[in-house]
Amino acid sequence: MAKNSVLKVDDISVSYGPVKALRHISLEVNQGEIVALIGANGAGKSTLLETVLGIHHVDSGTIRFMGEDITRTPTDRIVASGICLIPEGRGILSLMTVLENLQLGAYHLEADINQYLGRVSHHFPVLGERSKQMAGTLSGGEQQMLSIGRGLMSAPKLMMMDEPSLGLSPVLVAELFKIIVDLNKEGYTILLSEQNARKALACAHRGYVFEIGSIVLSGTAQELASDPRVHQAYLGG
Amino acid sequence: MDFVLARVINGIAMGSIYALLATGFNLLLLVGGVFQFAYPHVVVLSMYLCWMVLQATGGNLALAIPAAIGSGIGLSLFTEPLFRPLTKRGAIVATFVLSLGITIVFTDVMGRQIHRGVPIGFPTTLTGKEALIRFGVATLTMGQLATILGSVGAVVGLLYFLYRTKRGRAFRAMGQNPSAARLLGIPTLRTRIYSYLISGLLGGISAVFLAMTLGAAAGPLGSLLAIKMFAVAVFAGLGNIRGGLIAAIILGLAESFAIGYIPGDWVNVIAFGMIMGVVMWKPEGLFGLRA
Numbered sequence: 357m358a359k360n361s362v363l364k365v366d367d368i369s370v371s372y373g374p375v376k377a378l379r380h381i382s383l384e385v386n387q388g389e390i391v392a393l394i395g396a397n398g399a400g401k402s403t404l405l406e407t408v409l410g411i412h413h414v415d416s417g418t419i420r421f422m423g424e425d426i427t428r429t430p431t432d433r434i435v436a437s438g439i440c441l442i443p444e445g446r447g448i449l450s451l452m453t454v455l456e457n458l459q460l461g462a463y464h465l466e467a468d469i470n471q472y473l474g475r476v477s478h479h480f481p482v483l484g485e486r487s488k489q490m491a492g493t494l495s496g497g498e499q500q501m502l503s504i505g506r507g508l509m510s511a512p513k514l515m516m517m518d519e520p521s522l523g524l525s526p527v528l529v530a531e532l533f534k535i536i537v538d539l540n541k542e543g544y545t546i547l548l549s550e551q552n553a554r555k556a557l558a559c560a561h562r563g564y565v566f567e568i569g570s571i572v573l574s575g576t577a578q579e580l581a582s583d584p585r586v587h588q589a590y591l592g593g
Numbered sequence: 594m595d596f597v598l599a600r601v602i603n604g605i606a607m608g609s610i611y612a613l614l615a616t617g618f619n620l621l622l623l624v625g626g627v628f629q630f631a632y633p634h635v636v637v638l639s640m641y642l643c644w645m646v647l648q649a650t651g652g653n654l655a656l657a658i659p660a661a662i663g664s665g666i667g668l669s670l671f672t673e674p675l676f677r678p679l680t681k682r683g684a685i686v687a688t689f690v691l692s693l694g695i696t697i698v699f700t701d702v703m704g705r706q707i708h709r710g711v712p713i714g715f716p717t718t719l720t721g722k723e724a725l726i727r728f729g730v731a732t733l734t735m736g737q738l739a740t741i742l743g744s745v746g747a748v749v750g751l752l753y754f755l756y757r758t759k760r761g762r763a764f765r766a767m768g769q770n771p772s773a774a775r776l777l778g779i780p781t782l783r784t785r786i787y788s789y790l791i792s793g794l795l796g797g798i799s800a801v802f803l804a805m806t807l808g809a810a811a812g813p814l815g816s817l818l819a820i821k822m823f824a825v826a827v828f829a830g831l832g833n834i835r836g837g838l839i840a841a842i843i844l845g846l847a848e849s850f851a852i853g854y855i856p857g858d859w860v861n862v863i864a865f866g867m868i869m870g871v872v873m874w875k876p877e878g879l880f881g882l883r884a
Contacts, residue, residue, distance in 0.1 A: 411775070448773075463779055
């Protein structure tokens, strides 16, 4: 294939003590794609994203990022090499200001980060306006914007988002997916884990369906959205 | 009036040392993930090492003061690998138990091994017992002045580090939410080790100031200070660095006035009273946990 592979997960298994959390997972994310991971709560989507970031011990298999093996690389080096995770629950440091949260996103960057700050306020004007405010005082939607903005501060080559629509109102969910598509059009490669399968498949190029730690289906977003099994299980019949 | 002034000077001098101790303790708790009850023992053992250098060099302060600060850093870093396996599992109560073990070892070393267990005294070149300024019966010694100014300087420096630098931001992020900090790519182990280094530095500075204000040290001093430090930290709210500064001055002043006005040895009751009062009426501490 001539496509530029950004992330290549090959036959990964992860366990929490005696419990197998991931069984022989293989997937790929190419340059410029939005790839959606769909499936129920507890299917292993979050575990996979965290494993890519080096949080969990890998029993077997390899993870390659931009061609380099990162299976056993420490998290701080993985983040510095260009992967960011916008975690489920947003991971906002609520007792620090909006600006400090954004600055922490660029922790590993030595260069002047003002250009990145400018770019984030361009995407999310509200973050620029409230930069001196404590992050904990932001609304849920604004906190999600901050979490994404903080991810952008790290100049990522791959953005991973874990359940970004969780707890947002329908209006904000629509806005969020518009932002994801916009970011992708600007060139960001995105790996998106979502329980909201309909919205996720509507914006993604390709997808993988997780069930109890395994991938049971994969294909282009259109294929998955029209597959009767996906339809029945995740798109409400 | 002079008498009140004397009490205030003494109280603020002792309070500044409590402030340094509580700050180092809170830093280790928040960033290092350890409940280091033996932190004052590290400080008092540094006083002993400072004293040994004074003995060996015939009272050379230019060597003894760096020796105290170096010992504070060295001893603090020495405890890090002991705590590491416990911190990795997030076993904070186990770190407290281990720190109690360290208090026993350090107290034994100071109480028996060094100077055959006889309390040590520091020369007046360090303490400066001659009054620098006199207001009637109130005096301000060199040691007290250096302690107050030096502690303010150390605390201002620390706050600058925490609130104005990149690594300081990482410290605070670790204190608030270690797992989020890790996802952001903050090197958690290295940041923890830095917290031992910085609290060791504060501990070394406290050792010098304790030598200046007390002029002496003995084996049980570590445990005595540990209770004061704990009282300050609990009173302010565990992990609350800025609240701890205020609580430390309150304890210093309260003790100083108790010595002056209440007959008998009631001083240590105040620290215990602070702990009990807070535990009963405001368990989260005066200023709340972790700010």
